[in-house]
Amino acid sequence: MEYEQELDMAPKKFSLQLWRRILKLSRNHWRELGECMLMLALLGITESLPPLLTRYAVDRFVVARDTSTLGWFIALYAGLLLFNFVISHRFIQLSGHIEWGVNYDLRAKGFRKLQELPFSYYDRMPVGNLLTRVTSDTAQIGEALGWGLVDFVWGVFFLAASFIGMAALNAKLALAALVSLPVMFAISILFQKKMIVSQRNIRKSNSAITAAFNEGIMGARTTKTLVREEMNYEEFSAQTDIMYRRSIRGAVLSALFLPIISSVGAIVTAFVLTEGAGLVLEGVISLGTLAAFMSYITDFFEPVEHIASIFSEFQRRQAAAERVLTLLDTEPDIRDSREVEELFGDNFRPKKENWPPIRGDIDFEDVSFRYKDGESVLSHFDLHIRAGQTVALVGATGAGKSTIVNLICRFYEPTEGSILIDGTDYRQRSQLWLQSNIGYVLQEPQLFSGTIADNIRYADKDAGMEEVKRAARQVNAEGFIMKLENGYDSQVGEGGNRLSTGEKQLISFARAILHNPRIFVLDEATSSVDTETEMMIQRAIEKTLEGRTSFIIAHRLSTVRHADRILVIEDGKIAESGSHSELIAARGRYYQLYTTQFREERSMDVLGKKG
Template sequence: MSMIDEKDFQNKKIRPDTWKVIFKFAANYKKSYVKVLGGGMLAGLIDLAMSFMTMWAIDGFMAPGTTRHLPVFIAVIVAMQAVLCLTVLMIVRNSGYLEANLCADVRRAAFRKLQTMSFSYFDKTAVGYLISRLTNDMSRITEIISWTGIDLGWGVMAIISSLIAMFAVNFKLALITAASVPFLALVSIFFQKKILRYQRESRKYNSMITSGFNEGIASAQTTKTLVREELNNEDFFTVTGNMKRATMRAAMISAVYLPVASLIISVAIGFVLVKGGHDVLGSLLTVGQLNFFINIGNMMFEPIRNFAGIFAEFQSSQAAAERVVDVLTATSDITDTPEVTAKYGDSFKPARENWEPITGDVEFKNVSFCYKENEPVLKNFSLKVNAGENIALVGATGGGKSTIVNLVCRFYEPNAGELLIDGVNVQERSQLWLQSSLGYVLQTPHLFSGTIRENIRYGRLDATDGEVEEAAKTVGAHEFIMKLEKGYETEAGEGGNLMSTGQKQLISFARAILADPRIFVLDEATSSIDTESEMKIETAVETLLKNRTSFIIAHRLSTVRNADRILVIDDGEVVEQGSHKQLMKSKGRYFELYMNQFKSEQSAKSLAVT
């Protein structure tokens, strides 16, 4: 997410619907939550009963100087403590169960949501912010939901039962005690906005720190080559300093809130002692009853005092919840209609039996597209590609080549116009229907954690070991794989970091071939491969691309000479098209590009020889 979007959280008011989204997940564990709340309430009732027992002990047999009821008193106290221990055990078990399962469910839902988001979402959302939301923020909100139920259940029951008991014992002292509650409410409202503001600011900077770590690790090589260590360090120190200040301000406000609340409580208890002491001296109140009021007053005010801490935690969790819910409720720019989903299924439950086979005809009809508003990349773009045709896209960087293939793959949706596959608008078919028939080899390929065999098999999960190895042989990857100590069982590493760029490209090519796609997209697919490997792949490609629609993006024009049609793309338009021979003969834009590149390559070879 951009910095502007992160700052937007600063201005949002507390929204009850934010918590509704989270509590929908908690509803799956209603029994556990009821046990936690019920256990807290039972603990509150036991505390009240203990105060009554103390009053009975003072007035019943301590003041008269008799021990006649002492055995009964001890037995009841022991029984109550035993029940309290069992209650606490039940609360802790269910709170731990609730926290673990709730956190797992929300993270699964968020991860599932991210799998369905279009590329435009990730264009606008930094990886570090997402990681922070699904780790730190997620843990915070599930923790407060799971464990504050204890304090809420006990606190609510303690306050209600205490007030009822106090009014039953002495109406005047109860009024003195209850009169402090509105003052506590006003103090809480006063501090609410300030605490929330700085907690939101703290969560924003926390996301930036996570993003900084992610970017610093991912770009370690670039940092070294550009000598950015000191600059990166300064940027990171600035962000951490900002977070420290925001966190300290939130802590300071909370620190002021607690003693102010305690002062109000202490004043109320002081008035109770003064009035109750006079009543004891006047024989209007017993010592046991006065002690009962002090105990009950503390019992009522303790949860209120705790609510101050819970309130501060809730403010922090509110900011965290907003970020998590922002992920859970995000909407993709590309969605299948209910009618399409009903027939073809979705990414997780595909109805493959209803899928029409793809032949490979592709047509753009007056397509317009822009990544940013008022910055068009394609304007009324039209193109007809026949099934099995090999199309090469060449031209200057930023001309729209990648945009064209991204639209073909339905990674983005046209802003206007239509994209047809086999004569049908792609919006009338499911995304998975199209993307299951795609083979895509990127300029910077990505491998998943796991073995080489597993990475190739991702192209078709039911492929046999023999088919996996045959795909590798086809692209010339088998030879280098077998030289590795564990062969196909060699770990590729996170993102393929244990493989060279050329090796990753060969593996990704084998993966695409194994999928047996009807539409192939090669984005500078041989740019990081040595000349010998490139020749092997080019030979394989000529065979594999027969009868398949293919789009090849190439800066090195020597790799597209055999394409059926070469399109020269400039500023989102086809300025020239034809075969290599036709374009060279016409001596237009393609001819200039080719000759300039040829001269550059010859100069580089001459320098290498000398």
């Protein structure tokens, strides 16, 4: 299945098949759903009874002035009310259960899927979109099943029972009511459609305005320096203008709907009243029967609206259902083969007892690679690294350095050729095996809400406080941690946004060290800390990296001098390879890069001191 590129908000034709799949996914709630529908069917029937009671009351108590059965009548009425109350209570309980249960199940499934999907999936999917899928989309489906579906059942039973009641009383009058039904349905459906379109337009406008706001705020500084305020304001006004017009249209539409439906109702009422009155005078029906009819017809509109709205309701939520299903249907393009899974387990049930120990030899054998729909990044790339070596990758932006380490981590797989870990193609091992043995520190480190200590022991929940502190000390992070109000127990905020990027890097460093992996990947990992801190980390990790295979990508060449091997990457190829002193002696690309950077840093220093 292809990852979809964009999400269409437009409701398509109502798709029964889609909802059948959603129903199947909600198997856990079938019993509740069944019971709930039964309750509503009962409720629909019992709620159609009062007109019959009215009829009895009018004929007996009013016309015949006989109140001998009044006690019974009141008891019966009270009993009916009580019965309805009990059933309503139960149905609301059940609906709530279904709504949240379905929502929860789909969220859990979606979340699990997201954990399973490879890194590359997130290249294509904006995070905002994914969040919508696992939150509001699933909630919409829950509501549709919990309330929409059962509403429908109620409407159908209420209408049907009312009709049977009417037909039993007088076929001719019942027929008049029956004729009005299609008209009401047609009007309801027409309006529903128009209102959906109108609401969708309003929502579109609204998100355009939100986006404009967002950009206006986020980009305030840029806007000011580029003197774009005037233009931005004009664009913004145009958007709000559209929003205003669309909202008015929506309001007019919904203001029209009820009066029109009521008019149809009034016409039917008038007809039944005149016809009925004649019949009463002729003595064909009693006054009570006429009263019953009037009350049937007054209550007519509600179920019609409920039934008419179900399709548009489900159609409106169809986009949400589609999005959730597409997520659940997404097949990861990197996955372990069945044999591998059998032997080494999957992400949720790893069979660690079968995992071979890892040494850390890495070989690229004639690897070619391109990103999906991208140009070729590596072609026929060979690289052989013995366990324990520290390898530095340097080179221009876009040269392919990150791509190489992404391949090592198996965030992507080679398009051609193979990557061997300890002499075996890594596709013959489980992803989890490799990834549990790799420590990956990125330029934009990812922290999670929680405390500093939680974040350091993120991958190793059982690590004690002492281990956490040792890891932090090793990367010289303790200094800034102790300055925080609660030390290791300080909250880092959502995504770690209460810390500076450099501080986040230090924390993710400590996290990688605590995890004690055989292979270390540092992709611009120290680019956001100052030079002095970088030097300190450098000294600290040199010890840590000893005996482990490690890859360091850095723009600041002073930090990679001590690597066993430095590879200069150019256009996805190794342009030069050797130790610092060898490459300097060779006076090639590396020498150029190094001396230029060195000179720049020197002049920066001098300028800094002057200013």
